[in-house]
Amino acid sequence: MVLGGGTAGEQVATGLARAGRDVALVENRLVGGESAYFACVPSKSLLLSARRGETWEMAVARRDELARRRGDDSAVARMAEDGVTVLRGRGQILEPGRIEVDGAVHGFGDLVVCTGSEPVIPPVDGLADVPLWTSGEALSVPDLPRRLVILGGGPVGCELAQVYAAFGSQVALVEASGRLLTAEAPFAGEVLADALRRLGVDLRLGAGIGNVERKDVGLRLWLSDGGTLDADRILVAAGRRPRVDGLGLENLGIGIAPGQGIPVDETCRVTSSAGGVWAAGDVTGIARTSHAARYQARVVLSNLLGQRREADYRAIPRVVYTTPTVYSVGISPSRAGELGIDLLTAGYDLASTARAAVEADERGRVELYADRSSGLLVGAAAAGLYAEEWMSEIALAIRAETPLSLLADVVHAFPTYGESVEAPLRELAGRL
Numbered sequence: 001m002v003l004g005g006g007t008a009g010e011q012v013a014t015g016l017a018r019a020g021r022d023v024a025l026v027e028n029r030l031v032g033g034e035s036a037y038f039a040c041v042p043s044k045s046l047l048l049s050a051r052r053g054e055t056w057e058m059a060v061a062r063r064d065e066l067a068r069r070r071g072d073d074s075a076v077a078r079m080a081e082d083g084v085t086v087l088r089g090r091g092q093i094l095e096p097g098r099i100e101v102d103g104a105v106h107g108f109g110d111l112v113v114c115t116g117s118e119p120v121i122p123p124v125d126g127l128a129d130v131p132l133w134t135s136g137e138a139l140s141v142p143d144l145p146r147r148l149v150i151l152g153g154g155p156v157g158c159e160l161a162q163v164y165a166a167f168g169s170q171v172a173l174v175e176a177s178g179r180l181l182t183a184e185a186p187f188a189g190e191v192l193a194d195a196l197r198r199l200g201v202d203l204r205l206g207a208g209i210g211n212v213e214r215k216d217v218g219l220r221l222w223l224s225d226g227g228t229l230d231a232d233r234i235l236v237a238a239g240r241r242p243r244v245d246g247l248g249l250e251n252l253g254i255g256i257a258p259g260q261g262i263p264v265d266e267t268c269r270v271t272s273s274a275g276g277v278w279a280a281g282d283v284t285g286i287a288r289t290s291h292a293a294r295y296q297a298r299v300v301l302s303n304l305l306g307q308r309r310e311a312d313y314r315a316i317p318r319v320v321y322t323t324p325t326v327y328s329v330g331i332s333p334s335r336a337g338e339l340g341i342d343l344l345t346a347g348y349d350l351a352s353t354a355r356a357a358v359e360a361d362e363r364g365r366v367e368l369y370a371d372r373s374s375g376l377l378v379g380a381a382a383a384g385l386y387a388e389e390w391m392s393e394i395a396l397a398i399r400a401e402t403p404l405s406l407l408a409d410v411v412h413a414f415p416t417y418g419e420s421v422e423a424p425l426r427e428l429a430g431r432l
């Protein structure tokens, strides 16, 4: 029994059915989940349309086409072809081996929980009384607000600020911490802040929203730093939490701390359950990207099919698909500080590559982080055009624990942005 038919659930169910197992998938919205209809695909489509200079109408038409007009007929048909039984409705676990789906009770042997995550709405005075968007609405409705305030400067807030500003909305972004993409290397947030400001985005960093009030026309927001903002629409992009409420997990003896994901071990088996219960994707709270959800799904699949497999999260990329792209992988400088790792850092400005001159785009930088004690690369960050493509070799280097002396000997084609990693790799190899 697979509970939740998004990125992770679809992959687990299909894989098990193809291996000849008897599988049911419970889904209460759309088979395919957030990514296909309300998150990754529509946001990347709008960002590309913005880069190409398309009109808003063309961009919305393209987005909706790619998001399959938010219909899952083809996804459900594919499931049926693979032999998966799709149970439409909300699933709630009653006891070990029994689940209720909209009034009907079904039995199961193994259970895989893949219920994803949901947006967090911060407790701001007046916020509950005004019409709000979360990313789901922002990526599925045809409206282009004249004045948009975005609450939160993480990946969602930054990507959507660029989209709406590029299509002509007057965008303000309010971020409580002092910078964008707080968890990543500081230079990445600075490069992105510069790009957003050039598009006309009003960045209010280091401020929260005190309260919100409805006006005759639109809304007024009072900020914690004493400032005000007027808007026609608020988009809340203040983080997401694992979707665990109301699933009946307590009936399997699974306890979860507030705001946390379902605790799993390295095989993605739920640690506090009696056995036969697994989890994959955002609901585990571990990596919260589609590629991580698919990876965990493959790990669950192997283990359920009798081949032990352990997940390794050391080199899962984190990408913000703005222009320029922000790519991070492995340990960030702040995480290294928390873990007490003695980090060696070497960086390079993309402006010094020949490719930057050819592209007439000199924005950005790359930084590589090595652990002085192990002598290995443990993290990297880049802000620059196409960084999501040319930084993949660094993910491989971290995952494969490739010696720095060998990495420093790798030759990159001329003229590419990829050449930018050569000097920092040589520097790190020389300092170790």
Ligand SMILES: Cc1cc2nc3c(=O)[nH]c(=O)nc-3n(C[C@H](O)[C@H](O)[C@H](O)COP(=O)(O)OP(=O)(O)OC[C@H]3O[C@@H](n4cnc5c(N)ncnc54)[C@H](O)[C@@H]3O)c2cc1C
Binding pocket: 003, 004, 005, 006, 007, 008, 009, 026, 027, 028, 029, 030, 031, 032, 033, 034, 035, 038, 039, 040, 041, 043, 044, 089, 090, 091, 092, 114, 115, 116, 117, 135, 156, 243, 246, 247, 280, 281, 282, 283, 288, 289, 290, 291, 292, 293, 321
């Ligand atoms: C705006 C935005 C942009 C993003 N862009 C990217 C990107 O570019 N790249 C990237 O890698 N990641 C991106 N992400 C993250 C990515 O969308 C998620 O990591 C991914 O969708 C998680 O997949 P999942 O299978 O865990 O959950 P989901 O795909 O959300 O699937 C969970 C499913 O479970 C169902 N469900 C929940 N509870 C029940 C229940 N009780 N009964 C029945 N069904 C239930 C839900 O309806 C849903 O379909 C983005 C996220 C957002 C919000």
Ligand SMILES: NC(=O)c1ccc[n+]([C@@H]2O[C@H](COP(=O)([O-])OP(=O)(O)OC[C@H]3O[C@@H](n4cnc5c(N)ncnc54)[C@H](O)[C@@H]3O)[C@@H](O)[C@H]2O)c1
Binding pocket: 122, 124, 151, 152, 153, 154, 155, 156, 157, 159, 174, 175, 176, 177, 181, 182, 207, 208, 209, 237, 238, 239, 240, 287, 288, 289, 290, 318, 319, 320, 321
């Ligand atoms: N390209 C991608 O892979 C991609 C894109 C978008 C989202 N995602 C996933 O979606 C998840 C959610 O992204 P997100 O950007 O919503 O969350 P986030 O947690 O990364 O960022 C939320 C931001 O909102 C700020 N904030 C919270 N409350 C606030 C308040 N009251 N006032 C002002 N600021 C406030 C926080 O300081 C934080 O910087 C991420 O974990 C990410 O993995 C991935």
